[in-house]
Amino acid sequence: MSTPERGIPRTSRPEGIFDPMTLPSNDNVNAYTFCVELKGSQWFLQKGKMIAYYGQIDFNGIGHGRFERLIRTSFHSPLHASDWVVAEGSGKMLLADRAFEVNSFDLEDGNLTIRSGNLLAYQPTLALKQSIVPGFLTLIGTGKFVAASNGPVVFMEPPLRVDPQALVGWADCPSPCHHYDHGYMTGVMGGLRSLTGIGGTSGEEHQFEFVGAGTVLLQSTEVLMPEQATGAVPHEPGVPGGGPGGGQHGSTPRMPGQLGDLQRRFGL
Amino acid sequence: MFRLQGSKTLAVDLTGDAVKAKNGSMVAYDGRMAFKKMSGGGDGLRGMVTRRLTGEQMVMMEVKGQGTCYFADRASEISLVSLHGETLYVEASNLLATDAGLRTGTSFTGLRGGASGNGLFTTTVEGTGQAAIMSDGSAVVLRVTPQYPLNVDPGAYIAHQGSLQQHFQSGVNFRTLMGEGSGESFQIRFEGDGLVYVQPSERNTVGGDV
Numbered sequence: 001m002s003t004p005e006r007g008i009p010r011t012s013r014p015e016g017i018f019d020p021m022t023l024p025s026n027d028n029v030n031a032y033t034f035c036v037e038l039k040g041s042q043w044f045l046q047k048g049k050m051i052a053y054y055g056q057i058d059f060n061g062i063g064h065g066r067f068e069r070l071i072r073t074s075f076h077s078p079l080h081a082s083d084w085v086v087a088e089g090s091g092k093m094l095l096a097d098r099a100f101e102v103n104s105f106d107l108e109d110g111n112l113t114i115r116s117g118n119l120l121a122y123q124p125t126l127a128l129k130q131s132i133v134p135g136f137l138t139l140i141g142t143g144k145f146v147a148a149s150n151g152p153v154v155f156m157e158p159p160l161r162v163d164p165q166a167l168v169g170w171a172d173c174p175s176p177c178h179h180y181d182h183g184y185m186t187g188v189m190g191g192l193r194s195l196t197g198i199g200g201t202s203g204e205e206h207q208f209e210f211v212g213a214g215t216v217l218l219q220s221t222e223v224l225m226p227e228q229a230t231g232a233v234p235h236e237p238g239v240p241g242g243g244p245g246g247g248q249h250g251s252t253p254r255m256p257g258q259l260g261d262l263q264r265r266f267g268l
Numbered sequence: 269m270f271r272l273q274g275s276k277t278l279a280v281d282l283t284g285d286a287v288k289a290k291n292g293s294m295v296a297y298d299g300r301m302a303f304k305k306m307s308g309g310g311d312g313l314r315g316m317v318t319r320r321l322t323g324e325q326m327v328m329m330e331v332k333g334q335g336t337c338y339f340a341d342r343a344s345e346i347s348l349v350s351l352h353g354e355t356l357y358v359e360a361s362n363l364l365a366t367d368a369g370l371r372t373g374t375s376f377t378g379l380r381g382g383a384s385g386n387g388l389f390t391t392t393v394e395g396t397g398q399a400a401i402m403s404d405g406s407a408v409v410l411r412v413t414p415q416y417p418l419n420v421d422p423g424a425y426i427a428h429q430g431s432l433q434q435h436f437q438s439g440v441n442f443r444t445l446m447g448e449g450s451g452e453s454f455q456i457r458f459e460g461d462g463l464v465y466v467q468p469s470e471r472n473t474v475g476g477d478v
Contacts (some may be wrong), residue, residue: 016409017409017410017411017463018408018409018410018411019410019411019413019416020416029408030406030408030468031405031406032405032406032468032469033405033406033408033468048421048423048470050421051408051420051421051423051424051466051467051468051470052408052410052418052419052420052421052424052464052466053418053419054410054416054417054418054419055416057419094408094466094468096405096424096467096468096469096470097468097469098404098469098470099404099405099467099468099469102468
């Protein structure tokens, strides 16, 4: 670490002192804290991410009857309803999450999909929907949202393969898919190796692949935010993650002597 | 004589005088230093008994010598506080170092302490000099004036100074019990004149999930 400031006494507080006048409006206070200004407006907020506020702000659960119209236009994820609250009133509030870095992003008539644990807050001009990819949320529309990441967010352009743990989200990319290294997939030996780890695994045989036009957001560590249990999507045929057997071939009855998933895994 | 070396290391220049620091927080020094453990946080016998009784335990050491001593603790971010005769209220776990001339003690915080997960008592630092406090992520210093009271999440509170009244607010209602809570049901409201230090992270608190 370079120490250019050595010898210069820095007796003042590193970040200065803030009051309602000097706090930024809808901007970062420091790398870990974001300030939202409410002027009679509303913001959606993930539960427990508010650390302090000035002014008159009310926090109410999503199920609050008064919000019915707001929810109808901006919140389409019943599974996550218990994790979100609506902040309304006037004043300035500070958001932070486990000392992770927070950043705001602007969407202009766009769409962005993000890991559900990383999204802290968004403006109701955006609509929140559950992504088809389990554990991810999609924001559609125009407005600002705040996201947390472990380390700064890196923006990448597809075509690109990323490590699953480093993926924060993606914008405008229509094709997130799994990618397995080919040699690792084929044959009985490949299957055995992946099941037992015998024969050596690098831990990087599986990636997410993105192609097409858009932007992929990565965090610079592989530390994940703990995933919150959000329940399951409706049990319907054709819904990934839903239905019996987690969307697998549940309709084919397994015959005696067949190995089922294991058999398919080994390509028999 | 307190200065920050980066944001996570405190450097203290000593010229024969002393500084009180959290036990075991020294990471390096140059010059000649003597380290002495201070029983019971250095508050004397009465303070020692009080600390034992209140659970606001703080193990401090006295560092004396000539040269520069560096302190750090679990890569926490450090903020410097200058005191001019006023009192700083800080959780014992967030206090890294103080000038030897500052007096430390214990005070009752009431319900607020219980909700912030730090017990019912807090540590006071008073006198004239400097203190260094630690936070998980850079602390934000917020000014409270009579026109602008401040509400703080108990889990993010680390310290305050000045003449502030604190009220514990609870927004628990029937919706909370129905599982429709706002997640922000418990708050500390600060009124008066002073500064409040919050960290961008929440400790696990009793009321955290309500």
